[in-house]
Structures are given as C-alpha cells and as structure tokens.
Amino acid sequence: MAEELVNMQNRRVLVTGAGSGIGAAVARQLARLGAxxxxxxxxxxxxxxLAETLQADAIxxxxxxxxxxxxxxxxxxxDEKLGGIDGVVxxxxxxxxxxxxELSLDAWRAVIDVNLTGTFIVSQAAIPYLRRATNPAIVNISSAQALSPIAGTSAYSASKGGVLSLTRALAAELGPQIRVNSIxxxxxxxxxxxxxKTKADDGPPVPLDRYALRRWGDPDEVAATIVFxxxxxxxxxxxxxxAVDGGRTYH
Incomplete structure (x- = not known):
C-alpha cells in the first residue's frame, strides 16, 4: 500500500536547482518512479x-x-512539453x-534573491498550472539553518527562515486545493x-557532534522525503x- 501511495507514475513535476545536489537527486528519484x-x-x-540520463519525458x-x-x-x-504541471520542487x-x-549588501541581496525571492517567483508562476492538476503540491527547500543558525550564515539563514514563513503563508492561501510543505x-x-568538509570560513571543520547520527546526509535521503x-x-x-538533518536541530 505504501509503495502505491508514493507511485509518481505519469506525474508531471518541475524541479528547480536540478543541475546538482538535492535537486538532481529529486529529479532522478522522480524519474525512477515514473514521473x-x-x-x-x-x-x-x-x-x-541530467535530463539525457533520465528518460524521454524529462526536459x-x-x-x-x-x-x-x-x-x-x-x-x-x-506545461507545454509535459502536458501540465502537478508538482513543483x-x-x-x-x-x-x-x-x-564582512557581508556586503550585494552578497546579501544575491542570496535573498535566489533562495527566498526565487522560491516566491516560481511558486507564484506555477499556481495557474497547479490549479488545473489533481493533488497538486509544492515542496520548498528551507534549511536546518532556519531552525538553528550558526555564526557566519546571516544571509543564508534569513533567506531560509523566510522560505519557512512563505511556505506556511502559501499553504494557508492555496488550500484546500494546493498543498505546500517544506523540508x-x-x-x-x-x-x-x-x-x-574541511573548514567553514577559514575555521575548523564542521563539527559532526552536533548531529545525532554523526555523519553527513546523502542527497538521496533528502530526495526521498521530498517525493513523499x-x-x-x-x-x-x-x-x-x-527536519531532514540527522538530528541536528534537536541535539
């Protein structure tokens, strides 16, 4: 029953940031499940x-x-090439x-523009397409830094905290038809x-003792939650x- 529920056969999903990392892992998992x-x-x-390695329906x-x-x-x-859009990541x-x-205003704006404003722009543009779909959903990528920031991440943490609030606001406004969640x-x-992996801003390596699981996460582990x-x-x-963070935010 569980496998049937996560079956993405013929679902049409737009994934941003698909060139590498979590976005690429999401695209690969979706394709394997028939999306x-x-x-x-x-x-x-x-x-x-990436698209060339997936399937004929990937663009x-x-x-x-x-x-x-x-x-x-x-x-x-x-929308034209997939025949509609059922989900957005x-x-x-x-x-x-x-x-x-030491953070310049230009650097601050660049992070906010991509991480927060970009999430807003894509979500807003997707709404008319999603409203024509069955069980439409948006999944936004926030960060453990939004829940428990560390020094040196002012712009990133602020942008990802904004993604959390934007997710909740969109969920309230777009329900009951469109579901909006974040990880x-x-x-x-x-x-x-x-x-x-070796240092953070010329400092010591990132301490894994902050993580209950004591290891880095794999993009596929995050992708599995997004597909869910x-x-x-x-x-x-x-x-x-x-939180898909190896226990960082509670530990």
Missing amino acids: RVACLDRDGAAVTA AIAADVSDGAVVARALAEA NSAGIVSVKPVT CPGLIDTPMNESL LLSSAASYMTGASL
Whole structure:
C-alpha cells in the first residue's frame, strides 16, 4: 500500500536547482518512479546532461529563478512539453558563509534573491498550472539553518527562515486545493557544501557532534522525503516543515 501511495507514475513535476545536489537527486528519484520531470537550473549544460540520463519525458530548461520573466517562460515551456504541471520542487539555492560585519549588501541581496525571492517567483508562476492538476503540491527547500543558525550564515539563514514563513503563508492561501510543505535539510553532501568538509570560513571543520547520527546526509535521503511530500501519501499534510538533518536541530 505504501509503495502505491508514493507511485509518481505519469506525474508531471518541475524541479528547480536540478543541475546538482538535492535537486538532481529529486529529479532522478522522480524519474525512477515514473514521473515526467522538467529539470530547471541556471546551468543549462548541467540540466541538459541530467535530463539525457533520465528518460524521454524529462526536459531541461535553463533559467534563473530570480528573474520573473524568465521563470514565466520556463513554466509555460514545462506545461507545454509535459502536458501540465502537478508538482513543483523549489530546490534552487546559493550559500554565503561570512561574518555579518564582512557581508556586503550585494552578497546579501544575491542570496535573498535566489533562495527566498526565487522560491516566491516560481511558486507564484506555477499556481495557474497547479490549479488545473489533481493533488497538486509544492515542496520548498528551507534549511536546518532556519531552525538553528550558526555564526557566519546571516544571509543564508534569513533567506531560509523566510522560505519557512512563505511556505506556511502559501499553504494557508492555496488550500484546500494546493498543498505546500517544506523540508529543512542538515549537512548534506552536495557540491554547494563541498568547502564545509574541511573548514567553514577559514575555521575548523564542521563539527559532526552536533548531529545525532554523526555523519553527513546523502542527497538521496533528502530526495526521498521530498517525493513523499509530493505524493498521495502526504495528502493530509500542508504548511508542514520536516527536519531532514540527522538530528541536528534537536541535539
């Protein structure tokens, strides 16, 4: 019964930030479960290469989520080529690790523009398409930093905290038809976090003793939770935030 509930056969899902990391893992899992996937990333070469490895129904779209006009065209293309949109995963994101006293306004705006404003732009543009779907859902990627920030992550933590609040506001406004949930990943082994494997802002390595499971997370582990939230198995969940963080936020 559980496998039937998470069956994504012929579901049509747009995944942003699909060029690498969590977004790419989500796209691969969705394709394996029979979904038709629109892989969106500002790195067009990366999503083209990914889509070619998935299936005939996977498409690649090069787009910057912080540009409203570009996103509108990307959503229209995804709708046309997939025959509709049933789900959206807002995984596009960037990070800045820098003391607040050294954080430039341009760097702050860049993080907010992609992580928070980009999530808003894509979600807003997707609403007309999702309203025509059955069991439509949006899943936003927040962060453990939104729940329990560490020093040097002012812009990133603020952007991801905003994603949490935006998720709840969208869930209240778009229900009962469209479900909107978010997840808060911890330390995940992705290219974006590569520098944290050895040090954080010229400091010591990220201490894994903050994590009850004492290890990095794998993108596939996060992707599995996202697929669950997109599926009928999560049909009575909206406005929720799930920590997928190895126990970081409680430990």
